[in-house]
Amino acid sequence: MVTENDIVLVDAGNTSIKFVTLNNIDTELHSAYSATECFQTLKTFPYISCIYLSNVGDASIEQHFSEFCQQHAIQLKIIYTQKEQFSLVNAYSDVTKMGVDRWLAMLAAHKMTRKPFAVIDVGTAITCDFVKDGQHLGGWITPGFGIMKDALVKNTARVSANKDIPTRFEPGTSTEECVAMGCQAAVRGVYLSAVDYLSSNQAEFSIIIGGGGKNMLAFAQFDGSILVANLVVHGLARYARNDFPALVSE
Ligand SMILES: Nc1ncnc2c1ncn2[C@@H]1O[C@H](COP(=O)(O)OP(=O)(O)O)[C@@H](O)[C@H]1O
Numbered sequence: 049m050v051t052e053n054d055i056v057l058v059d060a061g062n063t064s065i066k067f068v069t070l071n072n073i074d075t076e077l078h079s080a081y082s083a084t085e086c087f088q089t090l091k092t093f094p095y096i097s098c099i100y101l102s103n104v105g106d107a108s109i110e111q112h113f114s115e116f117c118q119q120h121a122i123q124l125k126i127i128y129t130q131k132e133q134f135s136l137v138n139a140y141s142d143v144t145k146m147g148v149d150r151w152l153a154m155l156a157a158h159k160m161t162r163k164p165f166a167v168i169d170v171g172t173a174i175t176c177d178f179v180k181d182g183q184h185l186g187g188w189i190t191p192g193f194g195i196m197k198d199a200l201v202k203n204t205a206r207v208s209a210n211k212d213i214p215t216r217f218e219p220g221t222s223t224e225e226c227v228a229m230g231c232q233a234a235v236r237g238v239y240l241s242a243v244d245y246l247s248s249n250q251a252e253f254s255i256i257i258g259g260g261g262k263n264m265l266a267f268a269q270f271d272g273s274i275l276v277a278n279l280v281v282h283g284l285a286r287y288a289r290n291d292f293p294a295l296v297s298e
């Protein structure tokens with residue numbers, strides 16, 4: 049019999065691989081910087097019957113997982129972006145081009161609200177997708193905080209940056225602070241633009257925010273937005289629960 053702790057959900061992004069067993073999806077995720085590092089941790093799990101993998105990183109990750117699962121007699125389900133699933137319809141005409149993390153974040157958010165919504169995933173890149181009545185309307189892809197800073201430094205002679213993640217938001221008084229605060233302003237701009245777009249079309253809507261950098265949008269909680277840990281993994285959980293309905297009813 050398959051139980052929730054035998055199922056592992058894996059979200060491979062451009063910065064890190066996040067993974068967790070289905071019974072622990074609301075706890076802190078494990079994180080690894082390579083498939084090999086991820087496998088070292090997975091080998092310490094008592095028993096794995098099935099791995100659900102979503103990958104927007106290098107295609108070799110899928111190959112590594114396929115080999116690992118073959119060696120350890122684990123069933124591997126790689127999830128790809130679909131045109132339609134769980135009453136959600138994708139707006140892309142070529143869905144193979146859409147990062148599966150966006151699709152999974154939408155599926156997770158779609159389960160959380162009946163209102164029109166924007167789902168914002170703050171990772172290496174920041175994505176924002178809009179959904180109304182189960183129809184994806186389209187979205188935005190924006191450089192993430194780190195990429196923005198790198199691009200500034202690379203394309204200018206006198207701008208330098210540091211690695212600090214800002215814990216406040218105000219005008220900076222040194223080059224490094226101006227860069228950090230300015231890039232933070234741009235990240236906030238994605239949220240504010242989503243509010244602007246949604247509010248011009250409907251009175252009621254939800255904004256759901258996830259990803260490793262979601263705390264940069266923590267201020268949005270005061271406006272009623274919802275910060276969710278592990279959005280992509282929650283999307284994967286929908287596939288797992290659909291395949292194994294006896295585990296938990298959906
Ligand atoms: N505490 C933090 N505050 C703000 N941004 C962060 C924080 N930690 C990570 N980030 C940002 O989130 C990104 C990593 O998030 P993650 O969701 O793991 O990305 P990915 O899914 O692309 O691998 C980093 O590139 C960094 O820009």
Ligand SMILES: CC(C)(COP(=O)(O)O)[C@@H](O)C(=O)NCCC(=O)O
Pocket residue numbers: 061062063104145146147148149150169170171172173174175189
């Ligand atoms: C936009 C992304 C890079 C975001 O990835 P992440 O920041 O989570 O690593 C990823 O969803 C992707 O590679 N998308 C492909 C292009 C598209 O979605 O249209």
Ligand SMILES: [K+]
Pocket residue numbers: 149169170171172173174175259
């Ligand atoms: K992202």
